[in-house]
Amino acid sequence: MASWLRLWHDMPTDPKWRVIAKRSGQSIGNVIAVYSLMLVSASVADERGTITNWSDEDAAAALDLESENVTAIREAMQGKVLDGETLSGWKKRQPEREDYSTPRVKRYREKHAGNETQCNADETHRNNTDTEQNRTEEETDTDGASAPARPLTVHQQAYIKPFSQIAATLNEPDLKPTSKRLKVLASAMHNAEVGGFANILAAANNLARSPAPESIKRYDWLLNGFDYAERITEYLTAKNNSTPRARKYAPVPDDWDPNYASTTATP
Numbered sequence: 001m002a003s004w005l006r007l008w009h010d011m012p013t014d015p016k017w018r019v020i021a022k023r024s025g026q027s028i029g030n031v032i033a034v035y036s037l038m039l040v041s042a043s044v045a046d047e048r049g050t051i052t053n054w055s056d057e058d059a060a061a062a063l064d065l066e067s068e069n070v071t072a073i074r075e076a077m078q079g080k081v082l083d084g085e086t087l088s089g090w091k092k093r094q095p096e097r098e099d100y101s102t103p104r105v106k107r108y109r110e111k112h113a114g115n116e117t118q119c120n121a122d123e124t125h126r127n128n129t130d131t132e133q134n135r136t137e138e139e140t141d142t143d144g145a146s147a148p149a150r151p152l153t154v155h156q157q158a159y160i161k162p163f164s165q166i167a168a169t170l171n172e173p174d175l176k177p178t179s180k181r182l183k184v185l186a187s188a189m190h191n192a193e194v195g196g197f198a199n200i201l202a203a204a205n206n207l208a209r210s211p212a213p214e215s216i217k218r219y220d221w222l223l224n225g226f227d228y229a230e231r232i233t234e235y236l237t238a239k240n241n242s243t244p245r246a247r248k249y250a251p252v253p254d255d256w257d258p259n260y261a262s263t264t265a266t267p
Helices: 016-024 028-044 056-063 067-076 103-111 116-138 160-169 179-189 197-209 228-236 258-262
Strands: none
Touching (some): 016 067, 028 067, 160 179, 160 197, 179 197, 197 228
16 A cells, blocks of 8 residues: 555646635635545545545544535535546556556566665666656646646736636637746736736637637637737727738838848948
């Protein structure tokens, strides 16, 4: 039986907690606390990954909550992180291969049991492999969607709600609030040329209703990291009824010679 379990980097900011909190009428903090206790219970269960020994009353006492509140949270988790008495993402998040050595590794260790140096080298290799495996799996969400490359800061988490509103307006409710996207959104909301969140949302509404190509009716097109201000302003008044305007550049003189740029005038 394993004496430890794993957490993924974006677990505290997983959007599912917000849904479960709304369903149960409890705070997101309480939802995360109950789920964390469930992880521990599932880890020490006879059948790992299940909460067959779970008690709402005991959990409430451990977390200083009311029993009915824990019950409400547990019931709201069904279909999100619980499937009956099984944690939905357990097999993916807590693979058995990291808890027990495979027969091949066991045979290798037995063969080199008398070689301390070799054993140390083998342990280092195993740790490196585990680290790479962790990195790969931590970049994947429970449902298979890509997760943020780095954990969200407390400042970035404050922009998750407006991010979700814009994404839903553009028919992308499942879009991941990555660190990069939230950073661009924060910049846009404080950009004087854009004029605040209300204007961004209005532009998103106009873009979603326009007959523009589906390829641009997307969050990442509107809030592009380079020219979001121009694109938001472009759709803010709903005057553009088809495709984005062509970008304008200064005309090049007919007699322009690239050598002029490096030629120094002489008196």
